[in-house]
Amino acid sequence: MPLTREQLVKFVKEKAGGPVGALDDDTALFSSGLIDSFSMVDLITAIERECKFRVAATDVSLDNLDSIGKILRFVNARTAVQAK
Amino acid sequence: MSHEIRKPPIAIVGFPRSGTTLLRRLLDAHPHIDSPGESYLLSACARFIHADRVVDGVEAGVLGGLELLGTSRDEVTGRLRKLVFDLRDERARRVGKSRWAEKTAIDGFHLDAIRRIFADELTYVCVIRHGLDVCVSTLEWCQRIESFPAELHRYVAQHSQPLVAFAHAWVDVMQALERLQQDGRERTFVVRYEHLVTAPEDVLRELLEHLGETWVEGLVDGALASGLPDGFGDWKAYGRVTVDARSVGRWRSLSDGTLRQLAPIVNPTLSRWGYDPIDLDGELTQAVALRRYELSLLAQRAKLTARNEAEVRPPAEPQAN
Numbered sequence: 397m398p399l400t401r402e403q404l405v406k407f408v409k410e411k412a413g414g415p416v417g418a419l420d421d422d423t424a425l426f427s428s429g430l431i432d433s434f435s436m437v438d439l440i441t442a443i444e445r446e447c448k449f450r451v452a453a454t455d456v457s458l459d460n461l462d463s464i465g466k467i468l469r470f471v472n473a474r475t476a477v478q479a480k
Numbered sequence: 481m482s483h484e485i486r487k488p489p490i491a492i493v494g495f496p497r498s499g500t501t502l503l504r505r506l507l508d509a510h511p512h513i514d515s516p517g518e519s520y521l522l523s524a525c526a527r528f529i530h531a532d533r534v535v536d537g538v539e540a541g542v543l544g545g546l547e548l549l550g551t552s553r554d555e556v557t558g559r560l561r562k563l564v565f566d567l568r569d570e571r572a573r574r575v576g577k578s579r580w581a582e583k584t585a586i587d588g589f590h591l592d593a594i595r596r597i598f599a600d601e602l603t604y605v606c607v608i609r610h611g612l613d614v615c616v617s618t619l620e621w622c623q624r625i626e627s628f629p630a631e632l633h634r635y636v637a638q639h640s641q642p643l644v645a646f647a648h649a650w651v652d653v654m655q656a657l658e659r660l661q662q663d664g665r666e667r668t669f670v671v672r673y674e675h676l677v678t679a680p681e682d683v684l685r686e687l688l689e690h691l692g693e694t695w696v697e698g699l700v701d702g703a704l705a706s707g708l709p710d711g712f713g714d715w716k717a718y719g720r721v722t723v724d725a726r727s728v729g730r731w732r733s734l735s736d737g738t739l740r741q742l743a744p745i746v747n748p749t750l751s752r753w754g755y756d757p758i759d760l761d762g763e764l765t766q767a768v769a770l771r772r773y774e775l776s777l778l779a780q781r782a783k784l785t786a787r788n789e790a791e792v793r794p795p796a797e798p799q800a801n
Contacts, residue, residue: 402564410729410732410733411732411733412733413616413730413733414726414730415726421628426779426782426783427783427786427787433779433780433782434735434775434776434779434781435733435735436775436779436782437735437736437737437772437775437776437779438735438736440775440779441768441771441772441775445761451775453774453778455781456775456778456781456782456785457785457786458782458785458786461782462786476746
C-alpha cells in the first residue's frame with residue numbers, strides 16, 4: 397500500500413516537535429533541518445513497512461526523501477517497479 | 481492548632497515539567513490564594529524525616545532517634561507542620577491573602593513523606609501530564625540548567641539513557657500520586673495538563689469550586705500578564721504569557737527506537753491514568769535494530785553528500801537587468 401500525502405504531512409508534523417509553518421510538496425524536510433536524520437530513519441522504516449519493499453542504500457538520498465513530493469514520487473516509482 | 485486561616489492550605493504536586501508552575505501562577509492570581517515561587521518547605525521537611533533502613537529493619541533517622549530520646553514521632557512531625565504553617569500563614573497575611581498554596585517542582589518525589597507529616601491538613605492538587613511529554617520536556621530542562629536535580633540524578637545514575645531514567649522516575653511519582661488518590665480522594669483533585677492548556681478557564685473553575693473558592697473573571701489572562709517571578713521557579717514556565725496546547729504530543733517527535741524502549745516502562749501507568757498507551761508496530765528485534773543503525777548511517781551520508789554538493793556548486797550568475 398503506497399504512502400499517502402496525508403500520512404506524510406502527519407509524520408512531518410509529529411516529528412518536527414513544534415509548530416510547522418506552511419508545508420507543501422516542495423518544503424525541504426531534512427536539508428532545512430525541519431526534521432532531523434533520526435526522523436529519516438523512522439521515515440524509511442515506515443516506507444518499508446507500509447509499502448512492503450526494502451529501500452536500497454543507493455536510494456537513501458535527499459533527491460528521493462527531502463520533500464513530501466520527492467518521497468511520493470520515489471515511493472510511487474518503486475511500487476510500480478515492484479508491481480511489474 | 482490555632483490557625484487564623486481556616487480553609488486547608490493547598491499542595492500542588494506532580495512530576496516536574498507537568499504544568500505545576502502554570503497552575504501555581506493561575507492560583508496565585510486569585511485574590512484569596514497566595515501561591516508564590518518555590519520555597520522548598522515541604523520537600524525540606526520530607527528530607528528532615530528521611531530515614532535509612534539498617535540492620536533488622538531499623539529506620540535510622542531523626543524520628544527514630546528522637547523517639548529513643550523521649551520525643552514522640554507525632555511531636556516531631558507536629559512541630560515541622562507548625563513551622564511550615566507559621567511561615568506560610570505569615571507570608572500569606574503579608575501579601576493580603578487568606579490562604580496559601582505550596583508548590584515546589586521536586587515535591588512529587590517526597591510525596592509519601594510529605595503526607596506522613598501533613599496528613600489530611602493539606603488539600604492536594606495533583607497535576608498530571610503524558611509521561612513521554614514529561615520526559616521530553618525534562619530532558620530539555622536538564623540540558624538547559626546543565627544539571628540533574630538530586631531527585632532525578634538518582635535515576636540517571638541507574639539508567640545511562642536520561643529519557644529511560646526520567647520515564648522510571650515519572651512512573652514512581654505517578655504511583656505516589658495514585659496512593660495519595662486512593663487514600664484521600666476527598667482531599668485530592670487531579671488536573672490533567674492537557675486539559676489545563678486547552679481549556680484553562682474550565683479547569684480552573686472546577687478546581688476553585690473543589691477548593692471552596694469563588695471564580696474571578698479575567699483570572700487566566702491576569703495570571704500570565706503578571707510581571708517578574710516571585711521567588712524560585714521554572715524559567716521556562718515564566719516565559720509563558722498565554723496558555724496554549726503547543727507542547728502537547730511532543731513525544732511523537734521521539735524516534736521509533738526510543739519509543740520502543742520507553743513504551744514498556746510507561747504504558748501501564750499511562751493506561752491507569754487514562755492516556756492511550758504507546759502503540760508501535762512490530763518488535764524491536766536485533767535485526768530491526770541493526771537495520772535502523774544501517775539506515776542512520778545512510779541518512780547521515782545522504783545529508784553530508786547533499787551539503788558537499790551544495791558547497792561545490794558554483795554560485796548563480798547575477799541576472800542581467
